Amino acid sequence: MSFPTDTIAALGTPAGTSAIAVVRASGPQVRAMVAAIFGVTPPPRHAQHADYRDAKGTLVDDVLFTFFAAPNSFTGEDTVEISCHGNPFIAQKILEDLFARGCRPAEAGEFSKRAFLNGRLDLSQAEAVMDLIHARSERALAAANQQLRGALGRQMELLISQLVNVLAIIEAYIDFPDEDLPAENRQAVLLQLEQLQTATARLLATSHYGAMLRDGIKTVILGEPNAGKSSLLNRLVGRERALVSAEPGTTRDYLEERILVGPHALRLIDTAGLNPAPSSLEKRGMDKTLEQAAEADLFLWVLDATRPLPALPASTAGRLSPANTIVVVNKSDLPAAPGLAVPTGYPCVPVSALTGIGLEELRTLVSGLADSFQVKTGDDLIAINARHAHALNQARQCLETATAKLCERGSTELVASDLRGALDAFGQISGKVDNEQVLDRLFSTFCIGK
Ligand code: GDP
The missing domain is CATH 3.30.1360.120 (Probable tRNA modification gtpase trme; domain 1)
Structure with a gap:
């Protein structure tokens, strides 16, 4: 270097x-x-x-x-x-x-x-400086601050020192190829490898939340035409962003706006209504809705309180669950349709996008659901980025292979080589890897003057 x-x-x-x-x-x-x-x-x-x-x-x-x-x-x-x-x-x-x-x-x-x-900084802390500059919500700021103060670096040091211990036991036997690893050592190593895999998987599980923190929680507003989706977007955004019309099917493309709900940043997306019998133009709008829905983190399923419960297209319905969807019963300022049945099990809130009734309750529900996306990793708020996830996946694969080889009583030399692979991969996260190309690529994504 x-x-x-x-x-x-x-x-x-x-x-x-x-x-x-x-x-x-x-x-x-x-x-x-x-x-x-x-x-x-x-x-x-x-x-x-x-x-x-x-x-x-x-x-x-x-x-x-x-x-x-x-x-x-x-x-x-x-x-x-x-x-x-x-x-x-x-x-x-x-x-x-x-x-x-x-x-x-x-x-x-x-x-x-x-x-x-x-x-002065390890690599994950240098990345945190950029996260800090770009943080647009309280939660993103908290995660960036914790990473800057070394939360992820400390976790990695712990994993690295545990892995070095395992490697030391294995390497002690490399010089004696005729001697098999004693059963108690094998058991101890397997146990430690299992713990390492669990800890790696736990960190990896924070990757999706990490993307939500950095990019915003992708929130798609779904519902039949005229349910009040655009009116709801306008209410949440606080201005007339989307065209509202009594004529069904006015939203043909999707619209995206960034909003803050409590400590969370949302990418709020208004979509074309899901009509069971669409015209060809509406169909194109609906295809875009389905594309957006396929990648959404959170759904606001808007129902019109004055109409019977509509069916959602199967492709969308498959993605909706009580863990990621809030049922928003709109037009609650009007008399409800007789016998209106809302889907059971879902968090549900009556609102009126016209008058603003229920909007605070909706924000509270959204914030609660967004909180539930955070994966707990001890006391620190850790939310890894795509580069960390790539390295951890590599480490996980190496640990899995090493475990399989140990179980099959494979050569200790090969097991050690996989463990060294895992060590390298862990080292990439804090930057304990001598690779100028990786560094150049990473820092070139920063801004001038940083
Ligand atoms: P979208 O097609 O789902 O985006 O629905 P819009 O937001 O364009 O609204 C369709 C119609 O319903 C418009 O005439 C709105 O003024 C009306 N509307 C929307 N929300 C409410 C509401 O909460 N109460 C009442 N009474 N009318 C609403």
Whole structure:
């Protein structure tokens, strides 16, 4: 792994006009650069008020800058953060001056990559920095904060040390190929492998919730035409987003809006009504509804209180269950259809999208159902991402193969090789794997200046 020797600089805040903008630089030249620009090297972590003059002595702005001395900075290198007035022209002038003084423009994620390379963060913590920046709900923020404080890293260390113990027992027998693993050792190893597999599976089970936290809980509003789906979306979004019409079949395509319900972020999707006898245009809309329903996490099944209970198409009905669906009996401001029977077993709430009755109760039900999607892994809120899931799946496969070989009394050498495979896979999560390509790919998904 090559360690950086140059100094990078970038804008740390979004481009555009704002109250302040922050330019930052990191690397071995920072200390000398700060002294040259401001005439002093202030004590680390103390904000200083100063004029920023470029290399030609021209006044650029009145700034506040903070110097961080290695290794006590985000990147682990000497770093400076310069807060200037939030004019993109000023920020650009400062950046150009830093480049003229020997910095180079930072690539996407390069500050975080340096933090990782300098041991300030493990890989899962570096990813958590990005999760923190993108978190759009209380729950996503909590998960990102826990990951940043090393919740996942600690779990991985535990698994790794347990696996190393098992590997040590197995490897002790590799040098003696004629000796079989004593029965009690075999039993102990099998038990530990089983525990490792259970712990791996438990972490893997958080992957779907992790996707919900990062992307939002995909919530599909389903129901027959005219049940009030678009009206409900508008109510939940808080503005007239979807076209509402007394004429059935007005929603032909699906609409998506992001909303917050309690601590959860939802991707709320209004779909074309499910009509048992659709016209050809309606049929195309319904096909899109079914596509959306196939990937939904949560359903709001909207019924019209004034009409008898409609049947849902079998393909959709198969996905609906009390664990992922709330029955929303809409138009409860009107007299109910005689003998209206709602599906049994489902959480159910009468509402009126027209008047707003029942909306708070609906939000409470949605929030409760969303809570139930969280997979508990001890005290920490862990919700892994797709990269972690890929590595854990690899580890799981290796552990399974090792277990099978041990049960068949296969060679200890082969078992050890599978266990080393699992160790490698676990190591990928916190980044204890020397693979420059993986690192480059990962950090390039970050933003510039992070
Ligand atoms: P969609 O086809 O399921 O999206 O239904 P819309 O939201 O377009 O509503 C269809 C019709 O029902 C419109 O005329 C709405 O004004 C009316 N509507 C929707 N919700 C309510 C409600 O809660 N009460 C009453 N009385 N009318 C409603």
